[in-house]
Amino acid sequence: MRPTDFARRILYWLSVAIGLVLAIVPLPEWLSPVRPDLALLAVMYWILTSPRIAGLGYAWLAGLFLDVLRGMTLGQHALGFVLVAFLTHRAQLRMRMFPILHQAGAVMLLLAVYHFVIFWTDGLTGHGYTGWNRWLPVLSGALLWPLIVAAGDTLTRRSR
Amino acid sequence: MVELSHDSRPIIGRGPPLGATFLTLALASVALMVADKRYNQLEQVREWLSGAAYPVQAAVDLPFRASDWITDSFADRSRLREENLELTARLRLANLQLQRFAALEDENRRLRDMRENSAGVADRVLVASIMNVDLDPFRHRVLVDKGGRDGVFKGQAVLDAEGIFGQVAQVHAETAEVILISDAEHAIPVQSNRSGLRTIAVGTGDSARLSLPFVTVESDLKAGDLLISTGIGGVFPRGYPVAEVTRVDRTAAATFALVDARPTAHLDRDREVLLVWFTPPVAATEPAADATPPAEAPPPVAEPTAEQPQ
Numbered sequence: 001m002r003p004t005d006f007a008r009r010i011l012y013w014l015s016v017a018i019g020l021v022l023a024i025v026p027l028p029e030w031l032s033p034v035r036p037d038l039a040l041l042a043v044m045y046w047i048l049t050s051p052r053i054a055g056l057g058y059a060w061l062a063g064l065f066l067d068v069l070r071g072m073t074l075g076q077h078a079l080g081f082v083l084v085a086f087l088t089h090r091a092q093l094r095m096r097m098f099p100i101l102h103q104a105g106a107v108m109l110l111l112a113v114y115h116f117v118i119f120w121t122d123g124l125t126g127h128g129y130t131g132w133n134r135w136l137p138v139l140s141g142a143l144l145w146p147l148i149v150a151a152g153d154t155l156t157r158r159s160r
Numbered sequence: 161m162v163e164l165s166h167d168s169r170p171i172i173g174r175g176p177p178l179g180a181t182f183l184t185l186a187l188a189s190v191a192l193m194v195a196d197k198r199y200n201q202l203e204q205v206r207e208w209l210s211g212a213a214y215p216v217q218a219a220v221d222l223p224f225r226a227s228d229w230i231t232d233s234f235a236d237r238s239r240l241r242e243e244n245l246e247l248t249a250r251l252r253l254a255n256l257q258l259q260r261f262a263a264l265e266d267e268n269r270r271l272r273d274m275r276e277n278s279a280g281v282a283d284r285v286l287v288a289s290i291m292n293v294d295l296d297p298f299r300h301r302v303l304v305d306k307g308g309r310d311g312v313f314k315g316q317a318v319l320d321a322e323g324i325f326g327q328v329a330q331v332h333a334e335t336a337e338v339i340l341i342s343d344a345e346h347a348i349p350v351q352s353n354r355s356g357l358r359t360i361a362v363g364t365g366d367s368a369r370l371s372l373p374f375v376t377v378e379s380d381l382k383a384g385d386l387l388i389s390t391g392i393g394g395v396f397p398r399g400y401p402v403a404e405v406t407r408v409d410r411t412a413a414a415t416f417a418l419v420d421a422r423p424t425a426h427l428d429r430d431r432e433v434l435l436v437w438f439t440p441p442v443a444a445t446e447p448a449a450d451a452t453p454p455a456e457a458p459p460p461v462a463e464p465t466a467e468q469p470q
Contacts, residue, residue: 017216020216021216021219021220024216024217024220024293024294024295025220025293025294026220026224026292026293026294027294032294032297033297033298035294035297055181056178056181056182056185057181057185060185060188060189063189064189064192064209065212065213068206068209068210068212068213069213069216069217070295070296071210071295071301071303071330071337072296073193073196073197074192074193074195074196074202074205074206074209075188075189075190075191075192075193075196076189076193078185078188078189078192079186079189079190079193082182082185082186082189083182083186086178086179086182089178090178121193125193125197126345129298129299129344129365131298134298
């Protein structure tokens with residue numbers, strides 16, 4: 001392991017931690033359903049840029065921590081995170097070649113998968129909320145993707 | 161033909177294939193969910209994990225608390241004076257009412273003692289602050305800053321100054337998760353203060369509205385009626401205001417009337433709530449056990465787990 005790998009790992013966990021904190025920061029009522037899943041977006045970005053360091057275990061732990069923070073059924077977000085991480089890993093070689101808008105579209109699909117998993121497990125455990133606005137984070141996450149990529153690229157260019 | 165591998169992990173020291181890792185972790189999540197939800201086996205694990213989550217939640221809460229503190233400590237004199245005057249006026253009014261209530265309460269207690277049933281009145285309260293942490297926009301749950309260390313227990317009643325707020329759904333070491341009476345999964349047995357009609361008020365997911373689905377068309381209930389807690393089920397103390405009926409819609413063809421009520425507690429504005437300890441009603445004099453529906457005046461459809469968040 002190169003010495004920079006360790007710094008990278010710290011960076012990855014730090015960005016996820018920031019995403020997790022932002023997942024529970026109180027927002028005004030009207031903004032709260034739109035809140036993008038920043039922790040998941042961070043995980044996806046790191047899997048795309050350096051799949052050799054950011055693996056499935058990393059994604060799973062991040063999801064589990066989100067479950068604990070939000071007081072959800074344990075394993076619910078963990079399952080969503082690990083599924084998205086797996087799909088991203090598989091599509092990683094192709095997704096890296098996509099132009100940014102195309103990539104945002106792919107991210108939107110993956111976010112839809114994630115929210116479907118949450119929606120589905122919610123239904124199974126008896127918390128079914130079926131309003132249309134629970135799908136808003138899919139849209140806001142995809143719209144935010146170019147920004148995440150820009151921020152991440154700037155960050156890694158400096159530490160490289 | 162050369163096939164490019166999808167697997168982009170290091171070639172040396174790869175560990176198990178990607179698919180296998182995925183399957184293992186996915187199965188682990190499913191097992192966690194089943195153990196947590198179906199068998200409630202993870203209380204200990206959850207408590208341990210939430211100990212790790214507490215610093216994050218406290219860190220999120222801190223800036224809001226600090227800004228409250230700053231506005232409080234630098235409040236200008238005229239505002240404080242105004243607030244003081246208003247509070248004095250309210251205190252005077254409250255004291256006036258209290259004089260009357262003290263006598264009434266004594267009388268009530270005497271009468272109940274005669275019936276050997278003074279239970280169901282709050283004995284001890286603990287003030288808890290609601291932490292500035294968003295749990296889920298679609299569930300009405302809040303985190304309060306008192307937990308197992310302060311003796312909080314699962315199923316404990318939570319009140320505010322104006323009425324019943326909710327009950328404790330999950331206890332951690334430093335914090336507790338409270339489910340509001342307006343959560344779509346919550347139901348509370350209530351009684352009309354005017355007519356004595358008993359029914360169940362169910363949350364709707366809207367903090368300004370409860371729904372009373374089991375009121376028949378002929379029942380004596382009208383807009384403006386105050387609904388108070390009955391104490392049946394043993395979770396909530398009896399006689400505290402829950403909601404005020406806002407709408408009763410009777411269609412001749414239907415069996416049940418459409419009844420809405422507005423919670424008296426300030427569910428969406430509270431910063432502080434009260435955790436309540438009280439002696440639960442005695443089983444001999446009241447049909448109090450959670451599992452059995454109330455015997456004397458059951459709602460048309462008695463839910464066996466009416467007061468338990470699922």
